[in-house]
Amino acid sequence: MNGNGFVGPGGNVVFTDEAGRSYILYHAVNLSSPYFPGFVGTTARPVLLDALDWDSDGWPVTRGGFGPSDSTAPQPIPAAQPGAVSAYTAVFSSNDQPLAPIAALSDEFNASVLSSQWSFIHSTPAYQLTGGTYQVPTVGFDTTNAMAQVPLLAEAAPATDYVVETKLTLNLPASGAGDDFAQAGLLLYADDADYLRLDLFSNSDTRQIEFIKAETPPATGYPTWGSTDLGPPAIASRGIEAWLRIVKRTVDGLEAYTAYSSADGTNWVRGGTWTHHLGAAAKICLYAGNRSGFTAAFDYIHVSTLK
Numbered sequence: 001m002n003g004n005g006f007v008g009p010g011g012n013v014v015f016t017d018e019a020g021r022s023y024i025l026y027h028a029v030n031l032s033s034p035y036f037p038g039f040v041g042t043t044a045r046p047v048l049l050d051a052l053d054w055d056s057d058g059w060p061v062t063r064g065g066f067g068p069s070d071s072t073a074p075q076p077i078p079a080a081q082p083g084a085v086s087a088y089t090a091v092f093s094s095n096d097q098p099l100a101p102i103a104a105l106s107d108e109f110n111a112s113v114l115s116s117q118w119s120f121i122h123s124t125p126a127y128q129l130t131g132g133t134y135q136v137p138t139v140g141f142d143t144t145n146a147m148a149q150v151p152l153l154a155e156a157a158p159a160t161d162y163v164v165e166t167k168l169t170l171n172l173p174a175s176g177a178g179d180d181f182a183q184a185g186l187l188l189y190a191d192d193a194d195y196l197r198l199d200l201f202s203n204s205d206t207r208q209i210e211f212i213k214a215e216t217p218p219a220t221g222y223p224t225w226g227s228t229d230l231g232p233p234a235i236a237s238r239g240i241e242a243w244l245r246i247v248k249r250t251v252d253g254l255e256a257y258t259a260y261s262s263a264d265g266t267n268w269v270r271g272g273t274w275t276h277h278l279g280a281a282a283k284i285c286l287y288a289g290n291r292s293g294f295t296a297a298f299d300y301i302h303v304s305t306l307k
Helices: 143-149
Strands: 006-016 022-030 041-042 049-054 060-062 099-103 119-121 128-131 133-138 152-156 160-170 183-191 194-202 206-214 224-230 233-238 239-251 254-262 266-276 283-289 295-306
Touching: 006 049, 099 160, 133 283, 143 194, 143 206, 152 183, 152 266, 160 183, 160 283, 183 239, 194 239, 194 254, 194 266, 206 239, 206 266, 224 266, 239 295, 254 295, 283 295
Parallel strands: none
Antiparallel strands: 006 022, 022 049, 049 060, 099 295, 119 152, 128 133, 133 295, 152 283, 160 239, 160 295, 183 194, 183 283, 194 206, 206 224, 233 239, 239 254, 254 266
């Protein structure tokens, strides 16, 4: 999912053509006509076909990592006959990179009190600044159904394109079920119904990272939120650890937000891209929620311009 006209790609079949090129046949939701006429809530999922490439780490990536194509130009067709040569040439995408730090919006959390850049939305949690981290207890409310009950540590987002990054440790056990959906993470906030959330959470015996878009539905029956997954977190001595990054850029007048995750702070996995309309008053926030009894520790917040 790359921020163009399709969301929710999946349901795939992989095949190899006569020239030895891999392709992925799949479906996705067309944002211009997401539902069958008269059946709002039942998604129409047209078929898509793109080349499947293999990156330098040996992982499969659709169309060189660019994801679903929505160009009106025809794509090179698979080679249908033995001896035929594919017309497709792989071009690989590269990850977004931060450029210049924005010092006024970044914080190492090394002081004994919060910087004046920060304020709280909804309420003030029982937080601590200790060991160079902002530590906050989880609350038993989820942003998707009880946002007003979730304390948010907030600062203004830049007016231009930017990169925001944090390192998070959540003191979940390394394995085991029973703490489902305890979570913490990074949140870009316009209001209680319109935001983006990149979080680390527990789901049965797994520890996952997800990227959620929540919005005021444009019509009755439309969903209020959707989710896509990213790479895995790390198992650390003090809990489950992840580096989280959101890149915001303006594309054809739309706000496009791409999520990244890392298990070591060096090697980043690019996730999906959501488009949204958070606006000029958007806030960068940190939160911990859904299930009480845990503590989230944020090592820093870094905000940079986009390379």
